[in-house]
Amino acid sequence: MTRVTYSAISSFSRVRILFLLQERPERTVTELCEATGLHANTVREHLQRLVDGGYVVAETEHRTTRGRPRVLYSAATGQDRDSTSAVARHKARAAAQRGDLMRRVMPWTDVDDLPTEAVHQLDALVEDLGDGGFDPIVDESTLTVDLSPCPHASASARDRETLCAVHLGLMDGVLSQAGGPLRVDCMTASRHPERCVVKLLAAHASRPAELVAS
Numbered sequence: 610m611t612r613v614t615y616s617a618i619s620s621f622s623r624v625r626i627l628f629l630l631q632e633r634p635e636r637t638v639t640e641l642c643e644a645t646g647l648h649a650n651t652v653r654e655h656l657q658r659l660v661d662g663g664y665v666v667a668e669t670e671h672r673t674t675r676g677r678p679r680v681l682y683s684a685a686t687g688q689d690r691d692s693t694s695a696v697a698r699h700k701a702r703a704a705a706q707r708g709d710l711m712r713r714v715m716p717w718t719d720v721d722d723l724p725t726e727a728v729h730q731l732d733a734l735v736e737d738l739g740d741g742g743f744d745p746i747v748d749e750s751t752l753t754v755d756l757s758p759c760p761h762a763s764a765s766a767r768d769r770e771t772l773c774a775v776h777l778g779l780m781d782g783v784l785s786q787a788g789g790p791l792r793v794d795c796m797t798a799s800r801h802p803e804r805c806v807v808k809l810l811a812a813h814a815s816r817p818a819e820l821v822a823s
Contacts, residue, residue, distance in 0.1 A: 617662030618741055621768065622647060623655045624775050627664060627684060631778045634683030634692065635668075641682070656682055663697030663786075664779060684778065687785030694786065701733035701787035708732030720749045726789030733787040734780060741776070752791070752809040754780075762803035769802060780807060 618624060622645065629644050630636060641652050659665035666685050670678040685694035708729065712719045720728050731747055734754070738745045746755040761772045773796060781793040794808040 617658045617664055618775075618779070620655065620658075621772075622651070623659055624772060626652065626655055627659065627775045627779070628771050630665060630682060630684040631686075631775065635681040636683075637679050637681060660694075661696065663694040663700055664782070666692060666694050684782065685786065686778070686782045697783065697786040700737070701729070701783065704733040704736040705729035705787070707736070723749055724790065727791050730784045730787040730789040730791045734783050737783045738780070741779075754807040754809065756805045756807060758803040759805045762801075764802075773805075777807070784809070 618627070625645055626641055629641060638649055638652050638656070641647075641656075642649050645652065647655075656665060656667070660667055664685055665682055667680050667682050668691065670681055672678050683692055685697050686692045687694075687697065708731075720731075723731075731749070735745050735747060738754070738756070742760045743756050747753070748755070761769060764772060777793060777796050784791050784793065790811045791809050792812050794810040796805060796807045799805070
């Protein structure tokens, strides 16, 4: 199976672009070039990979003045129509179908304590994390996702901070676009870079996702 999503976030330059788009949506290629120091053609190539992976959405600017409308790029958070990626939605549906098939073949893997929508959200999340180079272990009873050992543990502290923030946003975006009650609560970081656990919670009790120290 082609790992489109993994290739989309395997480059730190693309992670940096995602970080900027998560901080502020509707950025132009010119703005991203200024922020990253990359050539415009390189930024466009990175953006296309991110769009193809379902992590970024692009829209044409609506303007009333003369000139060519700009293309505005935003992180695919799924929080509204403008930040929803058709690619991400399709991936989530496909993951749910594969999860349902697995549970029919291996009924002991079924999760009785969660609504179907939440189970399908976890299907999408686990598959996306796997494509991103993680080996997640989900505890449905505590709603935690153990990402240890983190594949980015050897990165510098500054780069890890960016990587953690981006992946936290990506996880929340996957859950949101899959549709259901679960959202990311926080990422609990330990003193050991390879140790990382993400906590989820039901949407009715949600608050902005954050990074907290254990």
